[in-house]
Amino acid sequence: xxxxxxxxxxxxxxxxxxxxxxxxxxxxxxxxxxxxxxxxxxxxxxxxxxxxxxxxxxxxxxxxxxxxxxxxxxxxxxxxxxxxxxxxxxxxxxxxxxxxxxxxxxxxxxxxxxxxxxxxxxxxxxxxxxxxxxxxxxxxxxxxxxxxxxxxxxxxxxxxxxxxxxxxxxxxxxxxxxxxxxxxxxxxxxxxxxxxxxxxxxxxxxxxxxxxxxxxxxxxxxxxxxxxxxxxxxxxxxxxxxxxxxxxxxxxxxxxxxxxxxxxxxxxxxxxxxxxxxxxxxxxxxxxxxxxxxxxxxxxxxxxxxxxxxxxxxxxxxxxxxxxxxxxxxxxxxxxxxxxxxxxxxxxxxxxxxxxxxxxxxxxxxxxxxxxxxxxxxxxxxxxxxxxxxxxxxxxxxxxxxxxxxxxxxxxxxxxxxxxxxxxxxxxxxxxxxxxxxxxxxxxxxxxxxxxxxxxxxxxxxxxxxxxxxxxxxxxxxxxxxxxxxxxxxxxxxxxxxxxxxxxxxxxxxxxx
Amino acid sequence: xxxxxxxxxxxxxxxxxxxxxxxxxxxxxxxxxxxxxxxxxxxxxxxxxxxxxxxxxxxxxxxxxxxxxxxxxxxxxxxxxxxxxxxxxxxxxxxxxxxxxxxxxxxxxxxxxxxxxxxxxxxxxxxxxxxxxxxxxxxxxxxxxxxxxxxxxxxxxxxxxxxxxxxxxxxxxxxxxxxxxxxxxxxxxxxxxxxxxxxxxxxxxxxxxxxxxxxxxxxxxxxxxxxxxxxxxxxxxxxxxxxxxxxxxxxxxxxxxxxxxxxxxxxxxxxxxxxxxxxxxxxxxxxxxxxxxxxxxxxxxxxxxxxxxxxxxxxxxxxxxxxxxxxxxxxxxxxxxxxxxxxxxx
Numbered sequence: 001x002x003x004x005x006x007x008x009x010x011x012x013x014x015x016x017x018x019x020x021x022x023x024x025x026x027x028x029x030x031x032x033x034x035x036x037x038x039x040x041x042x043x044x045x046x047x048x049x050x051x052x053x054x055x056x057x058x059x060x061x062x063x064x065x066x067x068x069x070x071x072x073x074x075x076x077x078x079x080x081x082x083x084x085x086x087x088x089x090x091x092x093x094x095x096x097x098x099x100x101x102x103x104x105x106x107x108x109x110x111x112x113x114x115x116x117x118x119x120x121x122x123x124x125x126x127x128x129x130x131x132x133x134x135x136x137x138x139x140x141x142x143x144x145x146x147x148x149x150x151x152x153x154x155x156x157x158x159x160x161x162x163x164x165x166x167x168x169x170x171x172x173x174x175x176x177x178x179x180x181x182x183x184x185x186x187x188x189x190x191x192x193x194x195x196x197x198x199x200x201x202x203x204x205x206x207x208x209x210x211x212x213x214x215x216x217x218x219x220x221x222x223x224x225x226x227x228x229x230x231x232x233x234x235x236x237x238x239x240x241x242x243x244x245x246x247x248x249x250x251x252x253x254x255x256x257x258x259x260x261x262x263x264x265x266x267x268x269x270x271x272x273x274x275x276x277x278x279x280x281x282x283x284x285x286x287x288x289x290x291x292x293x294x295x296x297x298x299x300x301x302x303x304x305x306x307x308x309x310x311x312x313x314x315x316x317x318x319x320x321x322x323x324x325x326x327x328x329x330x331x332x333x334x335x336x337x338x339x340x341x342x343x344x345x346x347x348x349x350x351x352x353x354x355x356x357x358x359x360x361x362x363x364x365x366x367x368x369x370x371x372x373x374x375x376x377x378x379x380x381x382x383x384x385x386x387x388x389x390x391x392x393x394x395x396x397x398x399x400x401x402x403x404x405x406x407x408x409x410x411x412x413x414x415x416x417x418x419x420x421x422x423x424x425x426x427x428x429x430x431x432x433x434x435x436x437x438x439x440x441x442x443x444x445x446x447x448x449x450x451x452x453x454x455x456x457x458x459x460x461x462x463x464x465x466x467x468x469x470x471x472x473x474x475x476x477x478x479x480x481x482x483x484x485x486x487x488x489x490x491x492x493x494x495x496x497x498x499x500x501x502x503x504x505x506x507x508x509x510x511x512x513x
Numbered sequence: 514x515x516x517x518x519x520x521x522x523x524x525x526x527x528x529x530x531x532x533x534x535x536x537x538x539x540x541x542x543x544x545x546x547x548x549x550x551x552x553x554x555x556x557x558x559x560x561x562x563x564x565x566x567x568x569x570x571x572x573x574x575x576x577x578x579x580x581x582x583x584x585x586x587x588x589x590x591x592x593x594x595x596x597x598x599x600x601x602x603x604x605x606x607x608x609x610x611x612x613x614x615x616x617x618x619x620x621x622x623x624x625x626x627x628x629x630x631x632x633x634x635x636x637x638x639x640x641x642x643x644x645x646x647x648x649x650x651x652x653x654x655x656x657x658x659x660x661x662x663x664x665x666x667x668x669x670x671x672x673x674x675x676x677x678x679x680x681x682x683x684x685x686x687x688x689x690x691x692x693x694x695x696x697x698x699x700x701x702x703x704x705x706x707x708x709x710x711x712x713x714x715x716x717x718x719x720x721x722x723x724x725x726x727x728x729x730x731x732x733x734x735x736x737x738x739x740x741x742x743x744x745x746x747x748x749x750x751x752x753x754x755x756x757x758x759x760x761x762x763x764x765x766x767x768x769x770x771x772x773x774x775x776x777x778x779x780x781x782x783x784x785x786x787x788x789x790x791x792x793x794x795x796x797x798x799x800x801x802x803x804x805x806x807x808x809x810x811x812x813x814x815x816x817x818x819x820x821x822x823x824x825x826x827x828x829x830x831x832x833x834x835x836x837x838x839x840x841x842x843x844x845x846x847x848x849x850x851x852x853x854x855x856x857x858x859x
Contacts, residue, residue: 084734099732101725102845103793104718112722113733115715122713150845 012075014039014203015060015091015172020069022055028227029055032069035222035232037172042194042204044218044235046211048247048501050466052227053207057174060205061093062086073171084113090171096180096302098157100149107132107145110164135163139193155186162193166202173197174205179213180302191217209300209505211240223247241498244505248468248497267291269327270460271343271429273312276321281307282484285321289429289460294451296475297464298500304484305464306348309431312462313345314338326428339368344422348433348464354418357407361399362388364406365420391420395450412443419450430454431462436470448474468497480504540786540837541798548805555812562815569694575807576696577759579800581774582781583707584751586799589782590711591744592724592791593642593649597634598752599774600660605630606756607664607673610766614677621681627757628750634660635749639742657775661768668768675764682761696758700800703751708796720744724791780827781806783834790842805830 013036022030030052037043047053058064060071062080070077073089080086083093100109107129116131118124132145141159149160158178165173175194179187194204194217208214214221214235221238223230223246230246238246267290276285282304289295297305311318314334323330325341332338335345347354355364365388366373373383388402395416399409406417415435422430432451436444451474455461465471471478478495480488480503488503556563581598588595595601609627613619634656641652675683688695711717723730723740730737760766785802787794809826 082734083732087734099726099729101722101729101792103725103788104721108718108722112718113715113735115718117715121715123715123718125713150841 016072018070021067031227033229037203040198040201041219042217044214044221045207047224051224092165092170093174094161096177102150105146105148109160110167155182170202172203176207211505244501272324274322277319278311279319285486292455292458293476294455294461296471296478298471299481299504303481305481306433342428344427345431355406361402365391368425395420429460433464544786544801551808559815571807571811572697573694575803576700577755579700579803580703580755581778582799582803584748585778586782586787587744588748589787590720590724591741596653596775597657598778599771600657601634601752602756602771604660604664605753606760606770609757610673610760613679614673627753631753632746632750635746639745643738643741664768673766686761704800780831784830788838789835
């Protein structure tokens with residue numbers, strides 16, 4: 001690729017982003033992001049969960065259209081409407097979850113839509129397999145082009161995606177968390193290939209949470225935070241600590257300062273978890289939650305926190321481990337059983353898993369306790385209404401009427417309805433999974449106040465959140481989960497954004513031991 | 514502060530890989546083995562089964578079902594269903610037969626009418642599913658009634674008798690070419706055509722792709738809607754052909770022509786190894802699936818077993834085939850949902 005060398009000399013950026021803005025409703029995902037990606041560079045894109053990395057990738061590859069701003073490829077303005085257009089121009093993304101066809105073989109996955117054809121426009125299968133073989137050999141991947149990809153490991157699937165990406169000329173290859181599910185040796189292999197592609201002139205945008213990967217691999221690092229571009233610097237000028245500081249650098253907004261609890265009194269233990277395992281998902285998680293305590297669970301998206309919660313609640317019963325709830329050893333079987341024992345779980349996807357959005361607020365709130373409210377198997381509307389009314393008042397649910405469908409409520413009020421639903425079961429342990437995700441700041445404060453009040457009334461809360469300031473402000477203790485392992489525990493006083501982030505990202509060092 | 518470190522590498526799991534891979538490959542072989550076992554069983558239990566004449570009867574009886582099953586398979590591969598296939602056969606078959614009765618002396622170009630009618634009915638199904646975004650099971654359940662209803666309205670309580678049909682139609686389906694029933698030749702030709710199309714035409718490959726992972730299809734820039742629409746039109750056209758042949762075969766064409774065939778065709782498809790969840794299977798397997806059903810029919814008659822056994826076995830075979838599919842699919846989806854799979858700590 002002669003012209004690539006030329007460009008490097010001229011210094012014209014391969015990909016140039018200028019003032020990209022993108023909002024989803026009231027939520028601003030990208031607030032004017034601008035930076036350049038040089039040709040034949042490995043350009044790392046880092047940031048916390050929700051910093052805007054994924055949205056940016058979608059904008060670059062044409063899955064989302066920016067509200068304002070533009071993208072230039074080799075100096076030419078371009079606006080891709082679909083991933084196929086981006087691909088035709090040489091911009092391709094490889095995602096962490098494979099976007100492939102499991103029932104088809106390797107070669108077909110590489111060439112689907114761009115088949116080599118022979119006479120009469122038929123697929124030239126022989127040429128297809130030969131070409132696939134050649135590409136696989138070139139990258140040193142021992143995969144049989146005729147093998148169906150069903151049952152491949154994530155690493156192998158990613159390799160297939162990369163081969164697909166390079167089967168046509170690729171100028172910019174975006175790798176979204178490529179090593180998240182790889183073993184160290186697979187990751188090394190991947191990086192060999194990435195370097196090989198860089199030698200060939202391809203620019204690689206590498207999104208990764210693993211800091212040592214970035215300092216080891218990247219030529220340039222761009223940090224995003226809360227949808228804003230923080231910095232773009234040569235990787236050599238940044239240390240791992242420096243990157244973490246830039247990622248979490250926001251000042252701790254004291255939007256809700258929870259008073260320090262009097263820790264001298266040891267409250268009774270409500271939930272005790274010992275060596276909880278879910279084979280293939282997480283291992284040896286142990287902690288306890290006392291009455292009136294809020295225990296935070298921090299970690300990166302995909303670390304296994306929701307899975308731990310869902311295992312405790314019986315959605316996917318554990319494969320090993322001990323759970324003691326209210327002093328009683330429990331064999332976790334299903335959510336119905338756990339609800340009966342006083343545990344409630346507020347899922348992250350509250351619309352999909354937490355609420356029946358087409359039904360009224362009253363119906364949603366009384367759903368889990370409907371059999372308690374019934375007499376002789378018949379519903380008692382006045383009891384239902386009374387309970388719903390009381391819950392709505394307690395939690396300040398704002399709605400025209402409680403008969404209103406949940407779908408018509410704002411995100412915050414939906415969240416409160418979901419709260420009310422589980423509080424109606426009078427739980428002793430409440431698990432909250434990202435309770436303020438996607439709701440506005442004002443409602444967030446209210447939700448925080450509700451959680452605190454509940455804890456003061458003696459409820460034990462396990463709070464899963466990716467919002468570090470939130471978890472720092474709310475929790476009495478903080479557990480850090482990384483890649484299915486419990487890697488650290490901090491008390492309220494020890495915890496800082498930096499040390500949580502370090503614990504959450506640095507697990508891969510342990511891997512390499 | 515206490516920090517727990519991993520005691521060793523947490524490795525991604527590749528277990529189950531060979532299982533899913535092998536299972537997909539072996540589905541068709543499995544049906545063939547099942548057919549052979551069936552034949553051995555009937556040969557041992559009846560004296561008349563294992564004869565060249567009986568093999569010809571089975572092939573003759575299976576021929577139209579093979580065509581209908583090929584049609585159904587094209588749609589099932591896209592992760593959709595066509596429950597209206599029997600009604601499509603009925604409407605196309607009846608209208609074509611009626612047209613022939615009103616136009617004595619019409620030649621074999623009559624078949625074009627059946628094909629066009631079938632294609633139009635398939636087009637309606639396809640539009641409802643791909644552009645109307647209706648779940649295919651509901652859309653085609655609806656058109657099943659609609660098409661059958663149109664047949665009733667069109668027929669006004671009449672039927673077309675064998676004497677009204679052109680003689681070439683009746684003779685043609687019973688004709689033998691080199692000792693092979695002509696229907697069987699048409700079926701073999703259809704299987705070859707559809708199999709070639711699905712294996713070698715780029716459009717045929719995208720039918721598999723759409724059924725395998727529609728979300729990925731979007732990232733690959735496949736025009737999913739058009740592909741699904743095409744599958745329905747192709748299916749309808751073949752159903753029109755099957756309806757025409759069936760009308761010719763039964764001679765007396767009534768409004769209930771081919772009713773219930775949607776289930777038989779679907780049974781042949783799933784028994785033949787096409788995953789009801791789309792994306793996997795092949796047409797030769799489907800043809801074998803149709804042969805399995807015809808063989809069971811034939812064998813049970815020879816054994817003197819009552820009719821309901823056929824339904825019992827057909828139903829059981831569907832449930833078994835679909836269970837196998839779901840098990841295989843579960844394995845595949847575990848990784849494809851993007852769930853990380855960690856191995857045991859070492």
